[in-house]
Amino acid sequence: MNAPFDTSTAIGPAANVQPAPDHQVAVIGLGYIGLPTAAVLASYGWDVCGVDVSEKVVETVNAGGIHIEEKDLDRLVREASDSGKLTASLEVPSAHFYMIAVPTPLTEEKTPDISYVESAARAIAPQVQPGACVIVESTSPVGTTERVAQIIAELRPDLKLPVYGSQEPGDIALAYCPERVLPGKIVRELVQNDRVIGGITPACASRAGALYKSFVEGDCLTTNCRIAETVKLTENSYRDVNIAFANELSVIADDLGVDVWDVIALANRHPRVNILQPGPGVGGHCIAVDPWFLVASSPKAANLIRTAREVNDFKAVYTERRVRALLDAVPGKVALLGLAFKPDIDDFRESPAMEIALSLAKTRGSRIMVVEPYATELPAGFAGSGAQLVELDEALQTAEVIVVLVDHTAFKHLLPADLAGKLVFDTRGMLKK
Numbered sequence: 281m282n283a284p285f286d287t288s289t290a291i292g293p294a295a296n297v298q299p300a301p302d303h304q305v306a307v308i309g310l311g312y313i314g315l316p317t318a319a320v321l322a323s324y325g326w327d328v329c330g331v332d333v334s335e336k337v338v339e340t341v342n343a344g345g346i347h348i349e350e351k352d353l354d355r356l357v358r359e360a361s362d363s364g365k366l367t368a369s370l371e372v373p374s375a376h377f378y379m380i381a382v383p384t385p386l387t388e389e390k391t392p393d394i395s396y397v398e399s400a401a402r403a404i405a406p407q408v409q410p411g412a413c414v415i416v417e418s419t420s421p422v423g424t425t426e427r428v429a430q431i432i433a434e435l436r437p438d439l440k441l442p443v444y445g446s447q448e449p450g451d452i453a454l455a456y457c458p459e460r461v462l463p464g465k466i467v468r469e470l471v472q473n474d475r476v477i478g479g480i481t482p483a484c485a486s487r488a489g490a491l492y493k494s495f496v497e498g499d500c501l502t503t504n505c506r507i508a509e510t511v512k513l514t515e516n517s518y519r520d521v522n523i524a525f526a527n528e529l530s531v532i533a534d535d536l537g538v539d540v541w542d543v544i545a546l547a548n549r550h551p552r553v554n555i556l557q558p559g560p561g562v563g564g565h566c567i568a569v570d571p572w573f574l575v576a577s578s579p580k581a582a583n584l585i586r587t588a589r590e591v592n593d594f595k596a597v598y599t600e601r602r603v604r605a606l607l608d609a610v611p612g613k614v615a616l617l618g619l620a621f622k623p624d625i626d627d628f629r630e631s632p633a634m635e636i637a638l639s640l641a642k643t644r645g646s647r648i649m650v651v652e653p654y655a656t657e658l659p660a661g662f663a664g665s666g667a668q669l670v671e672l673d674e675a676l677q678t679a680e681v682i683v684v685l686v687d688h689t690a691f692k693h694l695l696p697a698d699l700a701g702k703l704v705f706d707t708r709g710m711l712k713k
């Protein structure tokens with residue numbers, strides 16, 4: 281294990297004293313957001329220590345490797361590691377900035393679980409020095425940044441913490457700055473996107489803003505922490521509601537016997553209409569989760585947002601039913617194209633395509649062929665089902681039914697002639713585009 285920061289290094293003094301130049305950032309959580317952020321910060325000259333609870337992750341990063349797939353991340357991490365600017369550790373070091381990028385999962389009751397953020401706050405507390413800044417990036421319910429402040433205050437009675445609504449300077453700064461990057465474009469969007477930086481006090485926002493301004497080409501917009509927390513949840517809820525509109529429309533169009541893709545394409549020629557694309561349901565770790573955080577905080581008011589979640593979840597159920605109807609209609613094999621949660625990524629977690637394929641394989645496995653260019657073998661859940669992973673050509677030769685679940689670029693060369701004589705169910709409208 282590489283040594284974390286040299287804790288003998290003088291850390292910036294209290295807010296009323298001129299701070300020493302900052303150069304150390306501790307990024308807590310080396311997942312899809314933390315690792316790319318740590319590597320980008322290192323590439324901009326910061327001394328970054330990535331912290332993770334997994335020994336394997338720490339070893340991998342210290343060896344200049346990556347444990348997740350993301351475009352350009354391998355090169356970035358290798359260079360950052362080679363330059364000595366990025367190290368990893370199981371322990372939180374003393375640093376000028378602490379960035380919390382740990383998961384905030386949904387509980388069975390569809391309420392936010394912020395226990396990893398709370399653990400990170402407890403791990404930071406013994407290390408934090410006057411003048412330091414703690415930033416939460418994890419998607420969080422409103423009030424989480426203040427909860428982090430409360431935890432640090434309890435563990436460090438020697439420090440004066442900033443208080444929401446007060447202008448009094450604290451010994452340390454706390455802010456919320458949500459990640460907004462799109463899987464598949466994380467490295468580019470980390471630098472290019474605008475950022476919203478919400479401080480517990482305005483001074484906290486401007487202190488955290490200094491870190492982001494060092495590498496963000498987009499605008500760094502400052503506000504308070506409660507607004508910034510709400511903004512993050514709003515962004516993903518907005519997208520979920522809009523996708524739900526498209527998904528509901530696709531079911532209505534089926535009832536009416538009209539082509540939803542034609543309807544959307546023509547409706548979108550209205551100057552103030554911009555309908556998103558229906559699909560087999562909504563996946564990923566964010567859009568299908570974050571709206572529940574708003575619902576949990578305001579259950580009586582959040583009717584549209586809750587309904588949108590239910591509409592999008594139902595779309596996966598509806599899609600599976602339609603595939604089962606096709607299986608009942610013909611005796612032959614069905615080829616399912618794609619398992620990923622969206623096109624051109626290798627992430628099969630929280631994927632409606634994967635859920636549908638797994639469920640079909642359970643009862644009809646011997647008739648299921650899966651085509652997934654991002655898989656070298658079928659995920660473990662398919663074991664013993666009889667389902668097979670095949671190349672696209674084989675699926676086209678053998679299957680009687682073709683179901684497009686993911687519009688990967690690798691499928692886009694398909695022509696009507698390739699599908700002649702087959703039953704086709706295109707959940708993404710790929711063949712129309």
Ligand code: SAJ
Pocket residue numbers: 419459460461462463515516519523556557558559560561562563564565566567621622623
């Ligand atoms: N989808 C549709 N129809 C569409 C667009 C998307 O069915 O028209 C589906 C996708 O297939 C996928 C799901 O929605 O299953 C989510 O995909 P996405 O591309 O909309 O979003 P994510 O989950 O990859 O990333 C989102 C982004 N948020 C917004 O666009 C508002 C990203 O900027 C966030 O940083 C990310 O969530 C996050 O981490 O919160």
